Amino acid sequence: MKRIPSVLGFARFVTLAALLVLGAHAQAQTDALPSWNDGAAKKAIVEFVQATTTQGSPKFVPPEARIATFDNDGTLWAEQPMYFQLLFALDRVKTLAPQHPEWKDKEPFASLLKGDVKGALAGGERAMLDIIMATHAGMTTEEFEQIVQEWVATAKHPVTKRPYTEMVYQPMLEVLAYLRANGFKTFIVSGGGIEFMRPWVERVYGVPPEQVIGSSIKTQFEWRDGKPVLVRLPAVNFIDDKTGKPVGINEHIGRRPIAAFGNSDGDLEMLQWTTAGRGARLALLVHHTDAEREWAYDRQSSIGRLDQALDAAQARAWTVVSMKDDWKRIFPFEP
Amino acid sequence: MKRIPSVLGFARFVTLAALLVLGAHAQAQTDALPSWNDGAAKKAIVEFVQATTTQGSPKFVPPEARIATFDNDGTLWAEQPMYFQLLFALDRVKTLAPQHPEWKDKEPFASLLKGDVKGALAGGERAMLDIIMATHAGMTTEEFEQIVQEWVATAKHPVTKRPYTEMVYQPMLEVLAYLRANGFKTFIVSGGGIEFMRPWVERVYGVPPEQVIGSSIKTQFEWRDGKPVLVRLPAVNFIDDKTGKPVGINEHIGRRPIAAFGNSDGDLEMLQWTTAGRGARLALLVHHTDAEREWAYDRQSSIGRLDQALDAAQARAWTVVSMKDDWKRIFPFEP
Numbered sequence: 234m235k236r237i238p239s240v241l242g243f244a245r246f247v248t249l250a251a252l253l254v255l256g257a258h259a260q261a262q263t264d265a266l267p268s269w270n271d272g273a274a275k276k277a278i279v280e281f282v283q284a285t286t287t288q289g290s291p292k293f294v295p296p297e298a299r300i301a302t303f304d305n306d307g308t309l310w311a312e313q314p315m316y317f318q319l320l321f322a323l324d325r326v327k328t329l330a331p332q333h334p335e336w337k338d339k340e341p342f343a344s345l346l347k348g349d350v351k352g353a354l355a356g357g358e359r360a361m362l363d364i365i366m367a368t369h370a371g372m373t374t375e376e377f378e379q380i381v382q383e384w385v386a387t388a389k390h391p392v393t394k395r396p397y398t399e400m401v402y403q404p405m406l407e408v409l410a411y412l413r414a415n416g417f418k419t420f421i422v423s424g425g426g427i428e429f430m431r432p433w434v435e436r437v438y439g440v441p442p443e444q445v446i447g448s449s450i451k452t453q454f455e456w457r458d459g460k461p462v463l464v465r466l467p468a469v470n471f472i473d474d475k476t477g478k479p480v481g482i483n484e485h486i487g488r489r490p491i492a493a494f495g496n497s498d499g500d501l502e503m504l505q506w507t508t509a510g511r512g513a514r515l516a517l518l519v520h521h522t523d524a525e526r527e528w529a530y531d532r533q534s535s536i537g538r539l540d541q542a543l544d545a546a547q548a549r550a551w552t553v554v555s556m557k558d559d560w561k562r563i564f565p566f567e568p
Numbered sequence: 569m570k571r572i573p574s575v576l577g578f579a580r581f582v583t584l585a586a587l588l589v590l591g592a593h594a595q596a597q598t599d600a601l602p603s604w605n606d607g608a609a610k611k612a613i614v615e616f617v618q619a620t621t622t623q624g625s626p627k628f629v630p631p632e633a634r635i636a637t638f639d640n641d642g643t644l645w646a647e648q649p650m651y652f653q654l655l656f657a658l659d660r661v662k663t664l665a666p667q668h669p670e671w672k673d674k675e676p677f678a679s680l681l682k683g684d685v686k687g688a689l690a691g692g693e694r695a696m697l698d699i700i701m702a703t704h705a706g707m708t709t710e711e712f713e714q715i716v717q718e719w720v721a722t723a724k725h726p727v728t729k730r731p732y733t734e735m736v737y738q739p740m741l742e743v744l745a746y747l748r749a750n751g752f753k754t755f756i757v758s759g760g761g762i763e764f765m766r767p768w769v770e771r772v773y774g775v776p777p778e779q780v781i782g783s784s785i786k787t788q789f790e791w792r793d794g795k796p797v798l799v800r801l802p803a804v805n806f807i808d809d810k811t812g813k814p815v816g817i818n819e820h821i822g823r824r825p826i827a828a829f830g831n832s833d834g835d836l837e838m839l840q841w842t843t844a845g846r847g848a849r850l851a852l853l854v855h856h857t858d859a860e861r862e863w864a865y866d867r868q869s870s871i872g873r874l875d876q877a878l879d880a881a882q883a884r885a886w887t888v889v890s891m892k893d894d895w896k897r898i899f900p901f902e903p
Contacts, residue, residue: 297776374818418778431822441632442822443753444778452818454811454837461840463818470819476789483709483787483798484805485820487766487777502789505796 265411268404268562274517275559277552278408281515285491286415292513296416300490301515302482302503303409305423305430305447307496307537308519309438311400313528314391315350315536318425319361321384323350325368333367342367366467370450373462374428381432395566398437403567404560405494405519409438412492420444420490422482424474424499428465446481448473474499479506496521501542504551516551518542523557526567600746603739603897609852610894612887613743616850620826621750627848631751635825636850637817637838638744640758640765640782642831642872643854644773646735648863649726650685650871653760654696656719658685660703668702677702701802705785708797709763716767730901733772738900739889740829740854744773747827755779755825757817759809759834763800781816783808809834814841831856836877839886851886853877858892861902 269275284292285299306312326336326345336342341353341360354360369377390400409419421430421440427447434440449470452463473481479502482490492515493500493507504516520539521530532540546553556563604610619627620634641647661671661680671677676688676695689695704712725735744754756765756775762782769775784805787798808816814837817825827850828835828842839851855874856865866874881888891898 297770300778427819427822435632443635443820445822449819452815454814454841461814461837461844463814479789479796479798480787484762484784485778487762487780502796506789509796 265414266404266407268407268560270559270561272559274552274554277515278411278517281492281513282411282415285513294491294512298488298491299412299415299417300420300486300488301412301417301492302420302422302446302486302490302494302507303405304495304497304500304503305421305425305434307521308494308500309401309405309409309421310397311390311402311527312537313530316425317390317397317400318429319364320391320397321381321388321429322364322368324384324388325380326364329368362469366450369426369429370465370467373457373464374452375462377428377465378432381429385433393564395564398433399566400564401437402519402560403562403565404554406438406565408494409440413439417492418444420446420482420486422446422473422478422493422503424448424472424477426450427473446473446485448477476502478503482506491515493517494519495542497537497539498542499537501545504542504545508549508551516546516549517554518546518551519554519556522555523560523563525557526563527556529557600749601739601742603742603895605894605896607894609887609889612850613746613852616827616848617746617750620848629826629847633823633826634747634750634752635755635821635823636747636752636827637755637757637781637821637825637829637842638740639830639832639835639838640756640760640769642856643829643835644736644740644744644756645732646725646737646862647872648865651760652725652732652735653764654699655726655732656716656723656764657699657703659719659723660715661699664703697804701785704761704764705800705802708792708799709787710797712763712800713767716764720768728899730899733768734901735899736772737854737895738897738902739895741773741900743829744775748774752827753779755781755817755821757781757808757813757828757838759783759807759812761785762808781808781820783812811837813838817841826850828852829854830877832872832874833877834872836880839877839880843884843886851881851884852889853881853886854889854891857890858895858898860892861898862891864892 266275266278284290285294287293303309306316323345326342330336330346336346341356341363344352385398388397389395390397393400412419419440421434423430425447427445427449430447431442431445434445435442451466451468451470453466455462455464471477471481478500482503489510490507491510491513493504494517495504496519508514508516521528523529530537531543601610601613619625620629622628638644641651658680661677665671665681671681676691676698679687720733723732724730725732728735747754754775756769756779758765760782762780762784765780765782766777769780770777786801786803786805788801790797790799806812806816813835824845825842826845826848828838829852830839831854843849843851856863858864865872866878
C-alpha cells in the first residue's frame with residue numbers, strides 16, 4: 234500500500250492545481266476590464282457579453298455572428314492634436330521635400346514646409362487630398378508598408394513624446410481582449426487609411442489585417458523588375474466614414490455587427506446600422522471628457538466632432554463612456 | 569500492493585486509448601483527401617501542407633500567415649453550360665418580366681424571354697451589364713440575400729437537375745477542410761458577385777461571409793420606413809477578375825496568400841501574385857478534362873477559358889489537376 238498514497242496524493246495535487254487554475258480563470262473573467270471603474274458603461278459591456286454568450290440565454294448569439302466593430306481614431310488610440318495619419322503625412326512631406334524642389338512655391342506644401350500646418354490646411358479638402366496623394370501614392374503596397382513600419386517605430390507624439398502606438402486606450406484594449414475571449418471577432422472600421430493601419434494593428438490591438446476596414450486609394454496590378462506588384466495610385470477608392478461605414482462593413486464583413494464602438498459623428502451611421510438589427514445590440518461612444526489625462530472635446534471640435542451622435546446616444550440610450558469618470562487608466566504607460 | 573496493478577493498469581489503458589485516438593487521428597490525416605487518386609497533384613497538396621505546418625520545418629509558416637484563396641466558378645463548383653450566376657439572372661428576368669412589359673421589345677430582354685440566350689448575349693458586355701443591373705440592383709442588401717436564398721433552395725441545374733449547391737467538387741471540399749484542419753484560413757476570390765455567394769458559401773464550403781471576395785455593385789446607405797438600409801445601385805463597384813484578383817485580395821485580406829486555387833485565365837494573376845512571395849507556395853489549377861463525369865474544356869472555351877494560365881502552369885511547374893485522372897469522385901451526389 235506504500236505507493237498508493239503518493240499516487241492518490243499526486244491525483245489530488247493535480248485536481249487541486251486544476252481547480253486553482255480554473256478558479257484563477259473565473260476570477261480573471263470577472264475582472265476582464267480592470268481599468269474600468271464600476272459604473273453604467275462597464276456594466277453595459279459585461280451584461281451584453283454575458284447575455285450574448287451564455288447558452289440558453291434568450292439573447293444568446295452563436296459565435297459566428299459575434300461581430301464587433303471598432304472605430305480607431307479617438308476610440309482605440311488618441312486623435313489630438315490632430316489625426317495621427319495626418320502627422321504621418323506631414324512627416325513624409327518633410328522627408329520627401331528634397332526630391333520636390335517645386336514644393337517650395339506650391340501650396341499646400343510651401344506652408345507645410347514653413348511649419349504652418351493651419352495655413353496649409355486652409356485649402357480645405359483639396360489641400361488635404363494633395364498632401365495624402367503626395368505621401369501615400371506612387372509606391373508599391375509593400376514599399377508603403379515599409380514606410381509606415383519605419384514611421385511607427387521611430388516617430389513620437391508631439392505632446393507626450395511617446396511612440397504613437399503607445400497612445401492607445403488601455404480600457405479599450407481590455408474590451409477587445411474580453412470580446413475575443415468570449416468568441417467575438419473584432420474588426421476595425423476606421424476613416425483612416427486601411428494600409429496605414431494594417432502594418433501595426435495586429436501587434437497593438439490583436440486585430441489581423443483581414444479584419445481591418447478603412448479608407449483606401451486605388452491600386453493597380455503591374456510588373457516591375459519581373460515581379461508582380463500592386464502600385465498605389467493617386468485616386469480615392471473608398472472613404473470609410475459616416476454613411477461609408479455601413480457600406481464598408483457590408484463589403485468586407487457581409488454581416489451586421491452586434492456591437493459597435495465609436496467616438497464621433499463619423500461613427501453615427503455605423504452605430505445606427507448595428508443597432509437596427511434584431512436581438513441584443515451594444516452601441517458605445519467614447520466621450521473625451523478628460524482634459525487632464527487626455528483631451529476634452531466634443532460638439533465644437535474639428536477633429537473627432539461628437540455632436541449628432543451624442544444626441545442620438547441620449548435619445549436611444551446607447552452607452553456613453555466618460556473617459557474621466559469611467560476609466561481608471563487611459564494609456565498603458567500611465568503608472 | 570493489491571490496488572497498484574489496477575491503478576497502473578488503468579494508466580496503461582488510458583495511454584493505450586490515447587495512442588489509439590492519436591493513431592486514428594494520424595490515419596485520418598493521411599487520408600484527408602479520400603476522393604483524390606494518388607498522384608502528383610495530391611502529393612503536392614499534402615507535401616505543401618506538411619512542410620508549412622510542421623514545427624521546425626524550413627518551410628514552416630505561422631498560423632496567421634496561412635492564407636489560402638480559392639476561385640469559385642469552375643474551381644469549387646461547376647460553371648457549365650454557363651456561369652450559374654448568369655442562370656440566376658436569367659431566372660430573375662423571367663420572374664420579373666410581368667413587372668416590365670417594356671422588356672418585350674427591348675434587348676437583351678426580348679431575346680431572353682423568347683428563350684434565345686445566345687441572341688441576348690450577342691449584345692456583349694453591354695447586354696450582360698443590362699441583365700445584371702436589372703436583376704441585381706434596386707433592392708436592399710437584405711432583400712437581395714433573400715432572393716438568392718430562395719433561388720438556391722429551389723432552382724435546378726439544367727443538365728443534372730440537381731440544386732446548384734450540389735454541383736460542387738467533392739475533392740475541393742476535402743481540400744478546404746484539410747487546409748482549415750491545419751490552421752489555414754480559407755477565402756473565396758471569385759469573379760462572381762460577392763453578395764451572390766455569401767448567402768450559401770458558409771453552409772456549402774464552410775467559408776464565412778467575411779472571407780468572401782468577389783465582384784460587386786455599389787451600395788448606398790439610406791433610410792426606409794424609419795430603418796437604415798443599404799440599397800444596391802445599378803453601378804459597378806469592383807470587378808474581381810484577372811488583375812482585379814490581387815487587388816481584391818490586398819483590399820480584403822491585406823496579406824499575400826501562400827496557396828491559391830483556380831481553373832481559368834481569370835485566376836492567372838492571383839496565382840502569379842501568390843507565388844511571387846517568399847517561402848513555400850502552392851499554386852493549383854483545376855483542369856476540366858472529364859467530358860463524361862463533368863465537362864471537358866480549356867483553351868477554346870468562352871466560359872472558364874484556360875489558355876495563358878495553362879502555359880504559365882507548365883512554365884512554372886504549378887500543380888495542374890486533371891479532373892479525369894486525379895479525382896475519384898467529382899460531385900458529392902455520385903454513388
